[in-house]
Amino acid sequence: GQNIDQPTEMTATEGAIVQINCTYQTSGFNGLFWYQQHAGEAPTFLSYNVLDGLEEKGRFSSFLSRSKGYSYLLLKELQMKDSASYLCAVNQAGTALIFGKGTTLSVSS
């Protein structure tokens, strides 16, 4: 079967660090993506991991462990504008992106 799990909601305060976890079980694996989606808007690309390890891009980092079927997105120095839904997606065998249900992050001052 195919399953991607991530927490439904998270809250944090401005300036803090938050880690959003994602676990996956898919029949194929060709990379894991993280997308940010503000309400009513299209998803925008944040990161892509295909090999194990940490990828850092500014305030955002993403980690992948293929053997554990696990990834996380780390957001540092949180800002109010980071309030959004964060989608974990696995590219399955070069075709479909299989998405989790998304994690709604609320950042308060």
Next chain:
Amino acid sequence: DAGVTQSPTHLIKTRGQHVTLRCSPISGHKSVSWYQQVLGQGPQFIFQYYEKEERGRGNFPDRFSARQFPNYSSELNVNALLLGDSALYLCASSFQGSTEAFFGQGTRLTVV
């Protein structure tokens, strides 16, 4: 550079009607995928086309169909609309099917 463009942005249809949604990929991208996103859920894969051929199909009924044209633009067709088809329909393009996908702004379909 223009991103992925979709039309229309909003659409209201009646149950039983047919709808056609359109997508133009980023210039140079040959792969187009369609996703359905119901409120509060992640996008669900409907179709992928690469070089005008269907490369993947999600778990959607035969009422859903799509095609890709020689200029790599794409159409998604839905027949016999149901209330449950109300959703945001997203188109994503990529250079090849397995690389980073860029999403359009989506078409918000409401079936009444």
